[in-house]
Amino acid sequence: xxxxxxxxxxxxxxxxxxxxxxxxxxxxxxxxxxxxxxxxxxxxxxxxxxxxxxxxxxxxxxxxxxxxxxxxxxxxxxxxxxxxxxxxxxxxxxxxxxxxxxxxxxxxxxxxxxxxxxxxxxxxxxxxxxxxxxxxxxxxxxxxxxxxxxxxxxxxxxxxxxxxxxxxxxxxxxxxxxxxxxxxxxxxxxxxxxxxxxxxxxxxxxxxxxxxxxxxxxxxxxxxxxxxxxxxxxxxxxxxxxxxxxxxxxxxx
Numbered sequence: 590x591x592x593x594x595x596x597x598x599x600x601x602x603x604x605x606x607x608x609x610x611x612x613x614x615x616x617x618x619x620x621x622x623x624x625x626x627x628x629x630x631x632x633x634x635x636x637x638x639x640x641x642x643x644x645x646x647x648x649x650x651x652x653x654x655x656x657x658x659x660x661x662x663x664x665x666x667x668x669x670x671x672x673x674x675x676x677x678x679x680x681x682x683x684x685x686x687x688x689x690x691x692x693x694x695x696x697x698x699x700x701x702x703x704x705x706x707x708x709x710x711x712x713x714x715x716x717x718x719x720x721x722x723x724x725x726x727x728x729x730x731x732x733x734x735x736x737x738x739x740x741x742x743x744x745x746x747x748x749x750x751x752x753x754x755x756x757x758x759x760x761x762x763x764x765x766x767x768x769x770x771x772x773x774x775x776x777x778x779x780x781x782x783x784x785x786x787x788x789x790x791x792x793x794x795x796x797x798x799x800x801x802x803x804x805x806x807x808x809x810x811x812x813x814x815x816x817x818x819x820x821x822x823x824x825x826x827x828x829x830x831x832x833x834x835x836x837x838x839x840x841x842x
Contacts, residue, residue: 608627608628608646609624609625609626609627609628609646609647609650610623610624610625610627611623611624611625611650611653611654612625613661614805616805616809616812617809618660618809618812618813619659619660619661619662619809619812619813619815619816620657620659620660620661620662620812621661621662621663621664621805621808621809621812622653622654622657622661622662622663622664623664623665623666623801623805624647624650624654624663624664624665624666625665625666625667625668626647626665626666626667626672626673627667627668628642628643628646629643629674629677631670631671633669633670634667634668634669634670634671634715635667635668635669635671636671636673636674637667637671637672637673637674637721638673638674638675638676638677638678638720639673639675639676639677639695639698639720640676640677640680640681640691641680641691641694643677644694644695644697644698647698648697648698648701651663651701651702651705654707655705655706655707658817659816659817660812660813660814660815660816660817661707661812661815662707662708662709662710662808662809662811662812662814662815663705663707663708663709663710663808664709664710664711664712664801664804664805664808665709665710665711665712665724665728666711666712666713666714666797666800666801666804667714667715668714668797669714669715670715670716670737670738671714671715671716671717671718671721671738672711672713672714672715672716672717672721672724672725672738673717673718673720673721673724673725674716674718674719674721675718675719675720675721675722676695676719676720692752693841695720696752696754696755696838696839696840697839698724698727699723699724699727699754699755699758699838700754700835700838700839702724702727702728703727703758703761703827703831703834703835703838704824704827704828704831704835705729705824706815706820706821706823706824707815707820707823708729708730708808708811708812708814708815708823709727709728709729709730710728710729710730710731710732710804710805710807710808711724711725711728711730711731711732711804712732712800712801712803712804712805713725713731713732713733713734713738713740713790713800714734714738714797714800714801715734715737715738715797716738716739716740716741717738717739717740717741718739718740718741718742718743719741719742719743719744719747722740722741722742722772723742723755723758723759725740726758726759726762726763726789727758727762729827730791730807731784731789731790731791731792732790732791732792732793732794732800732803732804732807733781733784733785733790733792733793733794733800734781734793734794734795734796734797734800735780735781735782735793735794735795736795736796736797738780738781739778739779739780740778740779740784740789740790741772741776741777741778741779742759742772742773742776743776744773744776745773745774745775745776746776751773753837753840754837754838754840756837757833757834757835757837757838758834758838759772759773760834761830761831761834761835762789763787763789764787764788764789768787768788768789771787781793791807792807
């Protein structure tokens with residue numbers, strides 16, 4: 590059962606629209622919200638690059654999920670070639686861009702997702718690069734498409750250093766420093782099996798639809814923990830796990 594499409598952050602910019610689609614599916618024990626990222630169109634896919642419009646829309650959708658007064662979980666995905674291709678560098682490198690405000694907004698998204706008081710599952714349909722890699726890691730659990738797509742932090746190839754906030758996220762979600770070393774110093778491209786072996790993802794499936802189905806099944810098993818009565822505990826337990834890194838992630842530039 591779906592409540593239809595909610596288009597948030599739909600603004601015209603250089604003849605490009607910036608939509609997202611929020612729907613839901615009721616399952617035993619609660620509601621699964623499905624947030625499909627449909628921004629930064631490129632050919633038949635959506636790169637879902639981070640810019641002010643995208644991040645504002647994402648926050649508004651998260652507000653809507655948080656406002657639900659019964660048990661729920663969130664699954665985030667996209668369609669086509671990309672899950673997210675990272676920061677909108679055209680916007681970021683524009684001399685008119687307030688880079689500090691831009692990065693504070695980006696860090697805020699990562700911190701909010703990491704501390705979200707409702708269970709979250711990323712259905713990684715395609716490439717998750719740089720900021721998109723971070724977005725995927727900020728979820729509690731991840732399911733990745735084995736038919737296409739890589740997870741990669743390619744900052745070394747771009748001659749860009751990580752912010753302390755991004756490094757804190759990687760430290761909190763990478764299984765070991767050896768994995769983090771390969772992620773950062775080699776810009777290693779992890780396909781689904783490699784990502785599973787490195788414990789960057791929790792499960793894999795072949796094809797967009799199977800990935801989404803498996804992510805929804807996963808979310809259905811933990812949806813009860815998104816009940817209003819247990820959300821504070823869920824968030825507190827996350828802080829027990831990632832507390833030091835979360836403090837860094839929430840720091841302003």
